[in-house]
Amino acid sequence: MTSDHSLLRLLHLCCLSLQLIALIGASDDSSPTSIISRFQQYLRINTAHPTPSYYEAADFIISQAKSLSLDHQTIEFRKNKPLILLKWPGKNPYLPYILLNSHTDVVPVETNKWAHPPFDAHIDSSGNIYARGTQDMKSVGLQYLEAIRKLQKFGFEPTRTVYLSFVPDEEIGGHDGAGMFAESDVFEKMNVGIVLDEGLASPDENYRVFYAERSPWWLVIKARGAPGHGAKLYDNTAMENLLKSIENIRRFRASQFDMVKAGLRVEGDVISVNMVFLKAGTPSPTGFVMNLQPSETEAGFDIRVPPTYNEEFLEKKIAEEWAPAARNMTFEFKQKVPVFDKWGKPVLTAANNSNPWWVLLAEAVQKADGKLGKPEIFPAATDARSFRQLGFPAIGFSPMANTPILLHDHNEFLNQAEYLKGVDIYVSIIKAYASYEGQADDSASKDEL
Ligand SMILES: [Zn+2]
Numbered sequence: 001m002t003s004d005h006s007l008l009r010l011l012h013l014c015c016l017s018l019q020l021i022a023l024i025g026a027s028d029d030s031s032p033t034s035i036i037s038r039f040q041q042y043l044r045i046n047t048a049h050p051t052p053s054y055y056e057a058a059d060f061i062i063s064q065a066k067s068l069s070l071d072h073q074t075i076e077f078r079k080n081k082p083l084i085l086l087k088w089p090g091k092n093p094y095l096p097y098i099l100l101n102s103h104t105d106v107v108p109v110e111t112n113k114w115a116h117p118p119f120d121a122h123i124d125s126s127g128n129i130y131a132r133g134t135q136d137m138k139s140v141g142l143q144y145l146e147a148i149r150k151l152q153k154f155g156f157e158p159t160r161t162v163y164l165s166f167v168p169d170e171e172i173g174g175h176d177g178a179g180m181f182a183e184s185d186v187f188e189k190m191n192v193g194i195v196l197d198e199g200l201a202s203p204d205e206n207y208r209v210f211y212a213e214r215s216p217w218w219l220v221i222k223a224r225g226a227p228g229h230g231a232k233l234y235d236n237t238a239m240e241n242l243l244k245s246i247e248n249i250r251r252f253r254a255s256q257f258d259m260v261k262a263g264l265r266v267e268g269d270v271i272s273v274n275m276v277f278l279k280a281g282t283p284s285p286t287g288f289v290m291n292l293q294p295s296e297t298e299a300g301f302d303i304r305v306p307p308t309y310n311e312e313f314l315e316k317k318i319a320e321e322w323a324p325a326a327r328n329m330t331f332e333f334k335q336k337v338p339v340f341d342k343w344g345k346p347v348l349t350a351a352n353n354s355n356p357w358w359v360l361l362a363e364a365v366q367k368a369d370g371k372l373g374k375p376e377i378f379p380a381a382t383d384a385r386s387f388r389q390l391g392f393p394a395i396g397f398s399p400m401a402n403t404p405i406l407l408h409d410h411n412e413f414l415n416q417a418e419y420l421k422g423v424d425i426y427v428s429i430i431k432a433y434a435s436y437e438g439q440a441d442d443s444a445s446k447d448e449l
Pocket residue numbers: 103136137170198
């Protein structure tokens with residue numbers, strides 16, 4: 001009987017250790033297959049507007065945080081729009097923290113235009129993973145976590161505290177996500193020294209990196225003139241007044257675009273102007289009245305202004321050439337994000353040796369065998385703006401080289417080898433950032449010390 005008992009005990013112990021091994025295996029699994037499978041899980045959660053499954057995404061992120069023993073909290077600055085904040089505490093709480101930001105939402109899809117269903121995360125024979133969010137930006141959010149998983153496996157302990165924010169609503173302006181977060185007490189108490197946020201895919205071997213972005217100015221111009229018979233030739237009609245402006249704006253657009261075409265400037269360095277609507281004519285039951293010249297016309301433009309431009313120059317141009325009162329014209333901005341911050345400085349993060357975070361990032365990418373292109377101005381808007389406007393340095397970076405730019409496009413994909421390489425790039429960056437003991441010019445940390 002005794003020997004039977006011992007055998008049972010032994011069996012029991014064996015079972016326990018097997019369970020333990022299984023548990024350790026589950027929480028410490030950095031095999032490429034597991035990394036890709038977790039990415040697929042995240043991609044399969046449909047967080048597309050207008051009805052993003054934010055809570056499902058939150059549950060998934062929290063489950064990942066638990067597997068890495070990271071602190072987690074869910075904050076709703078706006079009801080039903082959870083922001084997940086994770087914390088990997090560092091040994092020195094007095095050093096300013098690192099914030100790794102990503103958004104959980106994605107843009108809508110036209111499912112019938114996709115070769116593979118956009119929320120299946122199908123992997124084709126070349127290893128390309130197809131799903132909405134593969135590039136923008138579920139990849140980055142999960143790569144941060146996978147990098148931490150690897151660093152923990154190596155036994156790395158951060159000196160600086162690392163925060164990760166998974167924010168909602170970036171794709172619809174970010175006001176209820178990163179916008180409210182950056183303005184919140186929670187953020188103020190975090191003592192952030194540097195923010196990393198999204199970049200863009202790069203079709204060549206060099207990763208793209210962004211230190212600023214263009215400010216959106218949404219301009220509506222209106223022209224007025226005396227109405228008249230469609231057959232009559234007379235000056236100052238609303239149509240004529242508006243068309244003169246459109247011609248002027250088109251010439252300006254061409255001059256900016258020519259610099260890009262000639263290779264003198266990259267897209268983010270020029271002012272882009274695109275006409276987005278044109279409203280004119282007098283409606284009739286069958287279309288428009290054909291023998292009447294209307295008394296009012298209107299056009300809308302999406303303008304993007306780099307922080308390197310003097311905004312007064314453009315304001316003057318709009319008032320004097322694009323919508324001059326002398327031609328019976330008026331204008332208004334539907335949105336006008338200032339090019340300068342409240343201290344009157346252009347909203348940008350130094351991308352040179354004066355910024356230690358920039359230097360560390362460039363070195364870390366190189367150490368992980370990555371190549372970095374010249375720093376650029378992001379052509380559109382991202383959440384990074386919310387942090388930069390308050391004076392925090394923020395760098396936009398998504399490690400996707402040799403990848404066509406497919407954000408917001410049909411058949412968005414990322415190759416799994418490129419994704420795995422990106423994880424290693426973040427291992428290198430997070431290690432460098434979390435080990436950095438310099439104070440730089442962080443006034444916040446000086447106050448604390
Ligand atoms: Zn994005």
